[in-house]
Structures are given as C-alpha cells and as structure tokens.
Amino acid sequence: MVNAKLIALLPDLASYILIVKEGSFTAAAKKLDVSPSALSKLMTRLEKALNVKLIQRTTRKLIVTDSGQKVYEQAMVMLNAAQQAVEVSTIDHAEPAGTITVAAPEAFLNSVLQPFVVPFLEQYPEINLHLRAVDGEIDLFKYGIDVAFKLTDTPDEALVLKELGKTDLVLCASPEYLAKKGTPVHPDDLKQHDCLYLAETNTDNIWSFMHGEEIQTVEVHGRYAVNHSQMRLSGVKQGLGVGLFHDFVINEALESNEVVRVLSDWQIRSNYYGAIAMQYAQTKYMPARLRVFIDYINEQLNLTK
Template sequence: MTPSKLIALLPDLASFISVINEGSFTAASKKLGVTPSALSKLITRLEKALSVKLIERTTRKLIITQTGKKVYDQAVIMLNAAEQAVEVSTSDHLAPSGALTVAAPEAFLNSVLAPLVIPFLDAYPEIQLKLRVIDGEIDLFKHGIDVAFKLTDKPDENLVLKEIGKTNLVLCASPEYLANHGLPQHPTELVGHDCLYLAETPKDNIWDFLKDDQFHTVAVTGRYAVNHSQMRLKAVKDGLGIGIFHDFVIQQALQANEVMPVLEDWTIKSNYHGAIAMQFAQTKYMPARLRVFIDYAISRLSNRLVGDE
C-alpha cells in the first residue's frame, strides 16, 4: 500500500476505534457527529481497502473478528502516536495540559490516591484528571488508560514499571467481636466465625494462608459481603466479623485500636498483594501531563506507603 493510500485510511481507522470502544454504530456516530449509516459505510469502505472483515454485524450487537482485533490494536497504537506527536509539538513552550486517565483498584484509589487529587490539580490547573476504578486486570490500550496502579507480584512485562512500595494483606476484627467470639489461633478456626469478603467472584470466600511450610485453604462464611473496602472496614469496626484488608487501608484503624490483627503470624496469599506497581506504555516522547503525574506520584507516595522498604 502506497503512503498516500495509507494516509487516506487514517481517519477511517480512527473511526473504527470509536465503533469498537463505544460498542455500536449508534453510540459511535453520536460521539463522532455523523449518522450511523454513514459510519457503517465508512467501516465497509475500510474493510474493502484492507480486504478483510473487521466486524460481524448482527441485529443485536457487533462482534469484532480476530483480524479486526489485530487491526484495532495497531490502530490504537497509531492513534496514541499521533497524540504524542501533537504533545511533542507543544510541550516545550506550554504548561502540562490535556486529559490524563489514571486507573487503580478501589481500595488503593480511596485510601492512597484520593488525598493527592486536589493538590495535583492545584499544581497543574491545565490538566483534566480522570480517575477510574478497575479491580482486576487492566488493559491500558483497551480502556484508554495513561497510567495504572496495580497491586500484584506479577506486573505486565510489556509496560514500563515504577515500583513505589509493597503491600500485604491483614486479617482483623474489632476488639468487641473478638471479646465475644474469641481470637482464632489457626486458619481452620475461621470456619466458626463470621467473615466479610468481597463477593465479586465465586471464590472470594476461599482464603489461603501460609506459614513456613504449612499451607491452609479455608472456605469462610459470613452474613455480609461487599466489594468496597471502606464499607467492609466500617462493618468490621462495628463488630460484624473478621475481614481481610490491604495494610494501607487498615493502618489508621490499627493504630487507633479500632481493630485488632488476627492470625498475624500467617501470610495471606492473594493475586492482589506484593508490589504497588505504577505502569504505563513505553514511549519515546512522553506527554508532559503524564511525566509530571508520574513524578508527582513517586515523590508523594514512595516514602509513605506501608510496607515500603
């Protein structure tokens, strides 16, 4: 394909990204300011130019083909590169500006990132900050994320990694609950207690414990489950049972003796413990808004996170 033909396809590829991101021609057409029929013809034109089927159209939904997924991934990289080119042309003489999207697990965002938002926006008034709660795997390109915070011992090898701390999981309960129900001495004793868990997946009530060469898996039960750390913490403080929290969530409550650690000589194993990783895409020309956010986060967080060495 000649350079001129390739350049002619760029607007169509950008429209294709919008269709996939929005999930329908109708939604994408509203965002792009065109009619659904015009957008459908544009995608047909793109498919003809590439000689591939990008989308399977049904009466209810759009299904991206395997080839379409590959084209989408490359088109997103192309669009990001174009945005970076614009950024490079202005970053040398303008203050950091533009939209910045940051993703993080709910517990980390509430307990750690939230206090930094206002000071950051005050320091950089031309930046529009978008925070998104994403628990679990985060696909930066698919979700349009500039930087993601992850709680994991297996960071994405395809992204730049800045490790800003460590996090462990803490099992705890209120002094009142423990006075009434007793302090468990072994993980298996949790079976006889009310335990609070996330209830996001069928296995969230399966807790794994490790000490030396001992490993125990316990299926806990309880009257209350919620996938919001502060609501779960309030319930534990109010004596509803025993819960698991990241250390940065529970630190103040422990210091105030509102809760007490349980089975503290055991390590709780989970997919969401280990490094507190800040990750972003590798790029030769980093947008100024992303660079200042990364520097700001590192300077504010590296020396205050629980578990940091």
C-alpha cells in the same frame, strides 16, 4: 516505501475505534459530526478494503468479531502513536495541559490516591484527571490508560515500572465480635467464623496463609460479601465478622482500636499482594502532563524512602 492505500485507510480506522468505544453508530456519528448512515458506509468500505468482517450488527447492539477485535487493538496502537506525534509539538510548553487517564484498584484509589487529587489539580490547573477503579489486569493500550497502579509481585514487563513501596494483607475483626465468637488461633478456625470477602470471583473466599514452611488454604464463609473496601471495613467495625484488607486501608482503624489483628503470625497471600507498582508505557516523547503527574505521585507516595 509509503503505502498510499494504507494511508487512505487511517481515517477509517480511527473512526472504527470510536465506533467500538461508543458501542453504536449513532453515538460515534454524533461525536464525529456525521450521519449514522455515512458512518455505516465508512464501515462497509473499511471491511471491504481489509477483506474481513469487523462488526456483527443487530437491531440492539454491535458485536465486535474476533478479527474485528484484533484490528481494533492494532488500530489503537496506531492512534496512540499518532497521539505521541502530536505530543512532540507540545513537549516544551511551560504549562502542562491535557487529560491524564489513571487506573488503580478501588481500595488503593480510595485510601491512597484520593487525598492527592485536589492538590495536584490545584497545582496544575490546565490538566484534567480521569480516574478509573480497576481491580485486576487492564490493557493500557486498549483502554487508553496513561498510568496504572497495581498491587502485585509480577508487574507487566512490557511497561516502565516505578515501585512505590510494599503492601501487606491484614486480617482483622472488631473487639466486640471476637469477645462474642472467640479469637482464631489457626487459619482452620476461620471455618467457624463469619468472614467478609470480595465475592468478585469464585475464589475470593479462598484464603491462603503461610507460617514458616507451613501453608494453609481455607475456604471461608460469611453472610456479607462486598467488593468495596470501605463498605467491608464498615461491616467489620460493626461486628459482622473477620475481614481481609490491605494495610493502607486498615491502619487507621487499627491505631484507633476499632479493629484488632487476627492471626498476625501468619502471612497472607493473594493476587493483590506485594509491590505497589506504578506502570506506564515507554515513550521517547513523554507529554509534560504525564511527566509532572508521575513525578508528583512518586514524590508523594514513595514509601521506600
């Protein structure tokens, strides 16, 4: 049975989503072409209807309550379902059109995806492509992500998975640095070396190695840490120390002998190790723009062929 009271709340819930995304009544009101006071009254009405406080309002910012966050996440599911309903009417259009939002780790985005952006946009002139550099897990539904690329052996089981290949982690340094400081022959030797790492979390300087059944975990140190792969690679090339990279970041520098592998007999493990996974939500009616993007990337990057 259709709940008439619930239907009446749908526009208010959609407006609430925009308020949360924009972070202010003023910004959201501007996009909705209404006054901030009108939007404030809408929020009061919605909170009264739901019998819950959604947002704490201060003079400087809006703070979403725990209950407000739960309502927001469910409202996003509603909005995504509405978007899919709209897509049904355009699914058979000859020319794919609209916006695709893609999330990927910074290193993968820069080294692997970036070269395919312009050719894809040239092939599909009616498609807009929004790319977001995201290192770590991201909620596709919450943040409106259409496709996420992950470097992991534990993909999200709730999403469709296309595995594009595997990625390995490579430890390397410049020949000049190794000539000056010596070449590590065991992971423990890294304690005596300058090492470059991400410094995003408190454990990014803890590196794990495996050789047969032997496992070694080393806490490394260095004067230079940066969460940008190309900046870190530049530091390694210039002799600042030993760096850890995905193979797709470092292969070109290895081939040109600008850097050399270190501890190549050891396998390195981390949170960003394993399969190159392309994931997206399961849907009965996939928009044409999303379908052509997935097919294009699968054809260009399928390293398992």
